[in-house]
Amino acid sequence: MGKKITDKVTWVGKIDWELKHFHGDELSTNRGSSYNSYLIRDQKTALIDTVWQPYDTEFVARLKEEIDLDRIDYIIMNHNEIDHSGALPELMREIPDTPIYCTAKGEAIIRGHYHQDWNFVNVKTGDTLELGETTLTFIEATMLHWPDTMFTYMSGENILFSNDGFGQHFATETLYNDTVDASELYYEAEKYYANILNPFSMMATKKVNEILAMNLPITLICPSHGVIWKDEPTQIITKYLEWADAYQENQVTIIYDTMWNSTRAMAEAIAAGIQSVDPMVRVKLMNAAKDDKSDIMTEVFRAKAVLVGTPTINNGYSFAIAGILELMKGLKFKKKKAAAFGSYGWSGEAVKQITEKLGTAGFEAVNDGYRTLWVPDQEQIEKCREFGAEFARAL
Numbered sequence: 001m002g003k004k005i006t007d008k009v010t011w012v013g014k015i016d017w018e019l020k021h022f023h024g025d026e027l028s029t030n031r032g033s034s035y036n037s038y039l040i041r042d043q044k045t046a047l048i049d050t051v052w053q054p055y056d057t058e059f060v061a062r063l064k065e066e067i068d069l070d071r072i073d074y075i076i077m078n079h080n081e082i083d084h085s086g087a088l089p090e091l092m093r094e095i096p097d098t099p100i101y102c103t104a105k106g107e108a109i110i111r112g113h114y115h116q117d118w119n120f121v122n123v124k125t126g127d128t129l130e131l132g133e134t135t136l137t138f139i140e141a142t143m144l145h146w147p148d149t150m151f152t153y154m155s156g157e158n159i160l161f162s163n164d165g166f167g168q169h170f171a172t173e174t175l176y177n178d179t180v181d182a183s184e185l186y187y188e189a190e191k192y193y194a195n196i197l198n199p200f201s202m203m204a205t206k207k208v209n210e211i212l213a214m215n216l217p218i219t220l221i222c223p224s225h226g227v228i229w230k231d232e233p234t235q236i237i238t239k240y241l242e243w244a245d246a247y248q249e250n251q252v253t254i255i256y257d258t259m260w261n262s263t264r265a266m267a268e269a270i271a272a273g274i275q276s277v278d279p280m281v282r283v284k285l286m287n288a289a290k291d292d293k294s295d296i297m298t299e300v301f302r303a304k305a306v307l308v309g310t311p312t313i314n315n316g317y318s319f320a321i322a323g324i325l326e327l328m329k330g331l332k333f334k335k336k337k338a339a340a341f342g343s344y345g346w347s348g349e350a351v352k353q354i355t356e357k358l359g360t361a362g363f364e365a366v367n368d369g370y371r372t373l374w375v376p377d378q379e380q381i382e383k384c385r386e387f388g389a390e391f392a393r394a395l
């Protein structure tokens, strides 16, 4: 059965406690997720979004317990990535003529995914759909985070259905932000922003300001993943404005890989050097081969500066560091300083290569990096400390 949100809105989604990887293996979802779908019953009935394809038959079966499917007048697809549109084919087998409201890009994506000639109605910002006592208004949210994305605002009940925006991969049976552990929730919301929305921060700022300028009363923000923002719902809007503005905290994140602990010893000495200059700066060390890559990106997002270390192997850098550098480049972090370090045995190219790579990823390299030959002795460890101290002074 669904979960009642208001007299007119019922949550009919799927909570996925088992989900640990998303987008293939691109993103970790250690606290699970949910695919939120909402049924609005006014004089007319509308369904907002569906769920991921593996749960399609379960979704349709549970929806049937809630309502005679023939009574659904409209399907609203805010975003058509498969985690939200995956149950459409199963649903449309039952109600094939029901109109699907989405952006023109949304129609193209649904057609591209499912190759069906369904009854599409294209909408753009400002278009409305009267349901009776309530009205839906569509707001395009292009590239937040796909070209088709839109939000739907329900006046009368003052609900913003924001799809991925303001969402989190966070499984909970209790649905609301004031019923879960706040620090866990905020970690997942921030991780979601850092790993999915950060490249589109300019659009996020513009869209959030556009919504604020509309002066819409907002009682609930209902995203398509995780909790519904009910207690002070606009807190997450304020947070998005902060996160979208080249966010950083007083933190330095050191990411390294190590073969025989030489680069790890360098990382620890550099961390000590940074703290000798600024005892208040939070320094986090993360092993690229052992720590979760999505958590590493979250710590890059929080940092004002990043150090990347690797041993030189096969005239280059390590496999794990290569992946981390690709993620750092793709997520388009802004206004962060950086430097490279690492140990080597003979050729020693990796530090120079990483320094260049950090530059092309949009980081400001503050120096040419630092490397040590073989296993660092006490004198070399001292030099690593001094390298860390100099790095901290450059911030």
Ligand code: FEO
Pocket (backbone or CB within 6 Å): 079, 081, 082, 083, 084, 145, 146, 164, 224, 225
């Ligand atoms: Fe939750 Fe972009 O899909």
